[in-house]
Amino acid sequence: MAAAGMRCPACGSTNIVDDDLYSQAQLVCVDCGSVVSEGVLANDPVGGSDVSFSRTTAVAKRPCTNLIKGELLPSKRSFSLLLQCNSVLLLVHFLKWICFTHTGQQRVKAICRILMVNREIEDLSQTYYKMAYEHKAFLKVSLQKKEILTGCCVLLSCRQLNWPITVGTISCLLDADSMAVGAIYQEMVKNLSIEAPIINVTDVIEAHCHEYKISSLDVPEEMAENSRDLTKRAVALVELAADSWIVTGRKPIPIMMAVTYLAWQSLKPNKHRLKFSLDKFCQVAKVKKLKSAMKRVAEIKEVLCKLGKEIPWVRETVTPDNVIQLVECILQNRYALLRRAMRTHEDALLEESQASCAEAPPEGTASSQISECADQAPIMSFVKQNGLNSDGKEKPGDVDYNPRVLPKHSDTQESQNPPPNWGKRVLFAPPCVIHAKKRRAVQPEHTDVTGDEEISDSEIDSYIRTPQEARDFALMQHMLSLSDSAKS
């Protein structure tokens, strides 16, 4: 029957009838034949379908978003790892920003918000992500790599705009291995041809110190320390460590941990604090301890001892145990002490070389050419044995570096032995050079090998089992597999 009050839009008549076409309901005007309205072709079940259209037609089955691992929700393990990294107040802000991000851009934004970086960095990282995502090198990589890429973009923009952040923090946030993050970061930098400065440990140390919960709110008064004082002392210690070759080539976080611990001890060097080991300190400050931090502590203490010896008013011998009390004094006058230490060391070396020169005819004017400046060691020219002169003396004519002139040494004794480690003659050098491992004697090279020699049968037979041996071996393997299956 016609719906009351309906008019055909084409001819204006009211003579409209229900005329269903197969299963589709239609209202048709009788006079002109135009279809006034029609119903849906298929009816959805009441209350909506069980399966939505998008899910039925999805090409790749995606797991439920609740099940996707690592959607910026750290596991319990990584909570403690987060604290170890130098991220500031992550926990509080993180809880505000738990989000399921579906696109990389949103993820980049989330990471930036969590790290509380400024607007500029956020925009720059979005730009980089867009560039990297569309670069052909990253078009066909796995989803996991694309997720890591978001973190790398943030890392890159933070570095460029001088926001101190470490690879460790980003890998914690992404719940990924730091080596994987590093690899993708380097690939990205190479493909986008961007230069990024390296992090400076002194910048990062401030953020790192904030992580340690040793303010007066968290721990008893005798162990508490003001964050600002701690940072200041730690920065001075890090600069000293950098000057004495402890920082170069090492991971920054164990160094920062060691330096924070020593700074805390030295701010109030009473018996109580000195008895605290690094383990206990990390427990109190609720930070996860790193194994190599202990080694760094020992190395820094060694350097402090070397400088502590130069303090004129200290009478007793300076040992790693009692050097902590002197730390404040050492740091205040560190440059002067460094110069003094270098001068003392050079004087000592001079005396030694003069003593050895007195035995053999002098080769060059070694004494007059020892450089004044700090960490320069007298350089030994490591000449191959067959490069030495016939009389066994070293060749003069080292690298002449302007303005420093390198000394020429005549060490007839030493040229006959294997050349000693140059680290032994220097006051400050990378610790693995000072305490070098003993090397095995170098195997004599096969200089007569040409590659086309005859290979005798007997030699080859030593690499092949006899048939009896092969049978025995097969039997034994069979027996072993039987016993394994019997056990299980």
Added chain:
Amino acid sequence: MDSSNDEALDIIITNVVATFRTRCHLNLRTIALEGTNVIYKPEVGKVLMKLRKPMITASIWSSGKIICTGATSEDEAKLGARRLARCLQKLGFKVRFSAFKVVNVLAVCSMPFAVNLINFTKNNRPIASYEPELHPAATYRIKNLKATIQVFSTGSLTVTGISLLTRLNTHRHIKYLTPFYVQLRRHIGLRD
């Protein structure tokens, strides 16, 4: 100035990697059973065979492709490869030694001074890269020689590249490295 070739740098080649083909299918189980000094890795699908003289480790795949590592010179690598092929021949496979090619050469060199990697990287920006959290050395890539040099703070250098191949090229490398040596001396900073 420092320009002489027989200067203090002794570059020692520590590893030569070479590949060759046997042009026949190899039964890995037979090799594992009848060969000595072999390690069978069925999950990867290869057999590791270690030779004593020269000290070489070979990865043998069933397709007949073999990679030899551990030799200290190109000639030694060839000798080791031929020895290996002969060994496989004796085991009963119809081996034809072909397509021998040195793929990579690794050498080490030691500078008698420490290098401040941060200053070094700053001064050689796009060519050198340094990530202390990932690797303790700075990587310096020489494009025209297709070599990579890893500079450690202790002054040790690791040079990797196929162009280190012949004795002749080793001298080229020394020549190249000597101004590099001078440049390194200039760039080691005492304080940042």
